[in-house]
Amino acid sequence: xxxxxxxxxxxxxxxxxxxxxxxxxxxxxxxxxxxxxxxxxxxxxxxxxxxxxxxxxxxxxxxxxxxxxxxxxxxxxxxxxxxxxxxxxxxxxxxxxxxxxxxxxx
Ligand code: FES
Numbered sequence: 432x433x434x435x436x437x438x439x440x441x442x443x444x445x446x447x448x449x450x451x452x453x454x455x456x457x458x459x460x461x462x463x464x465x466x467x468x469x470x471x472x473x474x475x476x477x478x479x480x481x482x483x484x485x486x487x488x489x490x491x492x493x494x495x496x497x498x499x500x501x502x503x504x505x506x507x508x509x510x511x512x513x514x515x516x517x518x519x520x521x522x523x524x525x526x527x528x529x530x531x532x533x534x535x536x537x
Pocket of ligand 1: 475476477478479480494495496497498499512513
């Protein structure tokens with residue numbers, strides 16, 4: 432099991448995302464405006480674009496290249512041109528510290 436600390440809530444403001452690498456996997460760690468934290472594969476399923484550079488909007492993140500929005504809980508795109516999901520990973524918190532578990536990617 433690879434569970435790794437990837438940062439803190441303090442440094443990840445609501446409505447923002449950042450890229451981390453765990454176990455060699457690029458992962459977008461995203462904090463929703465309600466404060467909850469999610470982790471998705473950091474490569475759009477439509478092209479070689481980093482989703483963490485996109486726009487966090489409620490419970491989705493929008494790829495800046497062509498506008499597909501990915502559900503933060505399921506990784507499923509809600510609109511074209513992307514049509515394949517990106518992996519999602521389990522996030523846990525220990526105090527202020529954010530952990531991502533790469534074994535749970537699906
Ligand atoms: S590269 Fe992301 S929607 Fe096209």
